[in-house]
Amino acid sequence: MSPTNDRPIGVFDSGMGGLTVMRALRARLPHERFIYLGDTARLPYGTKSADTVSRYAVQCARALAAHDVKLLVVACNTASAVALPALGAALAPTPVIGVVEAGAEAAVAAAPNGRIAVIATEGTVKGGAYPRAIHTSAPKARVVQQACPLFVALAEEGIGDGEIAELVVRRYLNPLFATHGKPDCLLLGCTHYPVLAKAIARVAGAGVIIVDSAQTTAAATARLLSERGLDRTSASIAAPIFLVTDAPERFARVGEIFLGAKIDPGAVQLVDL
Amino acid sequence: MSPTNDRPIGVFDSGMGGLTVMRALRARLPHERFIYLGDTARLPYGTKSADTVSRYAVQCARALAAHDVKLLVVACNTASAVALPALGAALAPTPVIGVVEAGAEAAVAAAPNGRIAVIATEGTVKGGAYPRAIHTSAPKARVVQQACPLFVALAEEGIGDGEIAELVVRRYLNPLFATHGKPDCLLLGCTHYPVLAKAIARVAGAGVIIVDSAQTTAAATARLLSERGLDRTSASIAAPIFLVTDAPERFARVGEIFLGAKIDPGAVQLVDL
Numbered sequence: 332m333s334p335t336n337d338r339p340i341g342v343f344d345s346g347m348g349g350l351t352v353m354r355a356l357r358a359r360l361p362h363e364r365f366i367y368l369g370d371t372a373r374l375p376y377g378t379k380s381a382d383t384v385s386r387y388a389v390q391c392a393r394a395l396a397a398h399d400v401k402l403l404v405v406a407c408n409t410a411s412a413v414a415l416p417a418l419g420a421a422l423a424p425t426p427v428i429g430v431v432e433a434g435a436e437a438a439v440a441a442a443p444n445g446r447i448a449v450i451a452t453e454g455t456v457k458g459g460a461y462p463r464a465i466h467t468s469a470p471k472a473r474v475v476q477q478a479c480p481l482f483v484a485l486a487e488e489g490i491g492d493g494e495i496a497e498l499v500v501r502r503y504l505n506p507l508f509a510t511h512g513k514p515d516c517l518l519l520g521c522t523h524y525p526v527l528a529k530a531i532a533r534v535a536g537a538g539v540i541i542v543d544s545a546q547t548t549a550a551a552t553a554r555l556l557s558e559r560g561l562d563r564t565s566a567s568i569a570a571p572i573f574l575v576t577d578a579p580e581r582f583a584r585v586g587e588i589f590l591g592a593k594i595d596p597g598a599v600q601l602v603d604l
Numbered sequence: 605m606s607p608t609n610d611r612p613i614g615v616f617d618s619g620m621g622g623l624t625v626m627r628a629l630r631a632r633l634p635h636e637r638f639i640y641l642g643d644t645a646r647l648p649y650g651t652k653s654a655d656t657v658s659r660y661a662v663q664c665a666r667a668l669a670a671h672d673v674k675l676l677v678v679a680c681n682t683a684s685a686v687a688l689p690a691l692g693a694a695l696a697p698t699p700v701i702g703v704v705e706a707g708a709e710a711a712v713a714a715a716p717n718g719r720i721a722v723i724a725t726e727g728t729v730k731g732g733a734y735p736r737a738i739h740t741s742a743p744k745a746r747v748v749q750q751a752c753p754l755f756v757a758l759a760e761e762g763i764g765d766g767e768i769a770e771l772v773v774r775r776y777l778n779p780l781f782a783t784h785g786k787p788d789c790l791l792l793g794c795t796h797y798p799v800l801a802k803a804i805a806r807v808a809g810a811g812v813i814i815v816d817s818a819q820t821t822a823a824a825t826a827r828l829l830s831e832r833g834l835d836r837t838s839a840s841i842a843a844p845i846f847l848v849t850d851a852p853e854r855f856a857r858v859g860e861i862f863l864g865a866k867i868d869p870g871a872v873q874l875v876d877l
Contacts, residue, residue: 372656373646379850383645453854484757495775498768577652581726 336561339364339572340552341400343391346374347582348483348522349406350589352430353571355545356404359553363562364569366398369586370604372577375483376409377452377521384454388414389421390604394574396422401561404552405429408451408521408544412460426555433551434518434544435464441540442516445472448507450531451520453478461520475511479503479524486526489588496530504534519543526588573599609834612637612845613825614673616664619647620855621756621795622679623862625703626844628818629677632826636835637842639671642859643877645850648756649682650725650794657727661687662694663877667847669695674834677825678702681724681794681817685733699828706824707791707817708737714813715789718745721780723804724793726751734793748784752776752797759799762861769803777807792816799861846872 340360342353346369353367368391370376376384388410392403403422405411410418411429419427438447449461455478462474481499490496517539519525525543532541556562575582579599586594613633615626619642626640641664643649649657661683665676676695678684683691684702692700711720722734728751735747754772763769790812792798798816805814829835848855852872859867 372652378854379645383850480761481754481757481763484754488754490754495768495771498771502768577656581651 335401336563337364337565338399338401339366341392341395341398341403342367342406343370343388343395343403343410344368344407344522345370345376345409347371347586347589348486350586351522351525351543352404352406352545352548354589354591355549356552357571359549360556361568362566363556365571366395366400366574367571368395368574368602369576369582371575371582375452376407377454377480377483379409379454381413381454381458384409385414385417389417392418392422392427394602394604396425400425402552402555403427404548406522406548409454409458412455412458426559428548428551428555430522430544430548431460431464431520433547434520434542435461436468437542437544437547438516438518439465439469439472441542442472442514444515445469446512446514447472447474447516447518448511448514449474449476449518449520450479450503450524451476452483453480455520461518475507475514477503477507479521482521482527483523486523486588487585489585491526491588492529496527497534500527500530500534504531513539516540516542522589570595570598574602575599576602576604608674609836610637610838611672611674612639614665614668614671614676615640615679616643616661616668616676616683617641617680617795618643618649618682620644620859620862621759623859624795624798624816625677625679625818625821627862627864628822629825630844632822633829634841635839636829638844639668639673639847640844641668641847641875642849642855644848644855648725649680650727650753650756652682652727654686654727654731657682658687658690662690665691665695665700667875667877669698673698675825675828676700677821679795679821682727682731685728685731699832701821701824701828703795703817703821704733704737704793706820707793707815708734709741710815710817710820711789711791712738712742712745714815715745715787717788718742719785719787720745720747720789720791721784721787722747722749722791722793723752723755723776723797724749725756726753728793734791748780748787750776750780752794755794755800756796759796759861760858762858764799764861765802769800770807773800773803773807777804786812789813789815795862843868843871847875848872849875849877
């Protein structure tokens, strides 16, 4: 057993989108150790039922718990939206942080007069976790939602900007803006979406604040570590470990788009859940 | 146990794309009974490793065998490409037909002087099953391949034609044509791709014959039934049964794009594999 504060932070996602959260975490907490699990055999979670997502998420969390993590970051919006209570119960007393609460908080902070548009996968939109989390701290916020299923496929093809990206962004956002007007804040409720941030910002226009939850999740993680006295004190930098349930080679190759850094294929291990 | 020839034909796919094959089968064999299994909890297969696909496919085939099928049609290109031997062994003596052989045959018939381009998922392209199947009957055929990962997402969004569809088709086909020249035959090696057939045909141009394997799979199935004396003799029309591993409501709604007919949500059953 490692000394308490030297244990790694576990980060979990259905695939590689969560690497945008891992990127923010590493930038904010460069001396922490990280272990990332991508459930690539069973992605995408966004089109699956709440029961299935919850069952898969708990399996993933247990696999990370076996690596003695001191805290679990649920970087998958779909899993955060439907499985957070189950994950908290399965890992207790290890604390669990989900991207949904962090993203909702940032959106409320960005739009105090409360017109917030959430874009996310079908599963996250249907689950309604973002409107619920936003209304907890801002009961009068006017929240609208839009599923953008093609964004994930575009991001994984590395099509983050250009003619195709912009046309697809317009296809989803223009009808939303036409019906509800432009929001004060547009919340990217899927970890893949930051890859399309430029095209999204251009279509949204200058008056709309874009919030993605990766940054605020990193801030919430830093706060919790400090509160619980769990900050890693060693100054040595540890290379992250990656676990995937399928196709490690593809994860290393495509994952770089999301992590913004090279992934050593040798650091990606195949696990069976 | 039903009388031998009254038993249903099982059709299996990773999701709903195989409904394009089911559509061709029902048109060709209107008096047969059909039971379709879509492994929607674990789709897509196209990005998964051969071992994982093979394991999942055998589980699906066994679930259909429990419904006493007289023949199994593997409508999933990825599973046909990597799991056909395992499926044949698991279901013996029930015959198994895969879309790959049928598609390869049709491509060879369409392009006797043998310049064939295969477009498919990453997994199918990597597995190389189409070039292998084509070279079995036409050893001198010149075969090139191109993965088109965005086509599946477009088809499932119902974006079969228009500006976005055509731009995405050009993105994949133009570099292929620029490098290898235009083929005599373009083989649609994924069951989702017929949804994009119009845009594909326009980009390919009039000189290129488009082959999709659904039609030839239906013809091969009719031939095999007749050879084995398995044709259903009852003239009554039986409604198809659908089994899915997740999200039956979405299957019924989006599946209509592929089946070309209404799907009664009450006829879609959730199964656990």
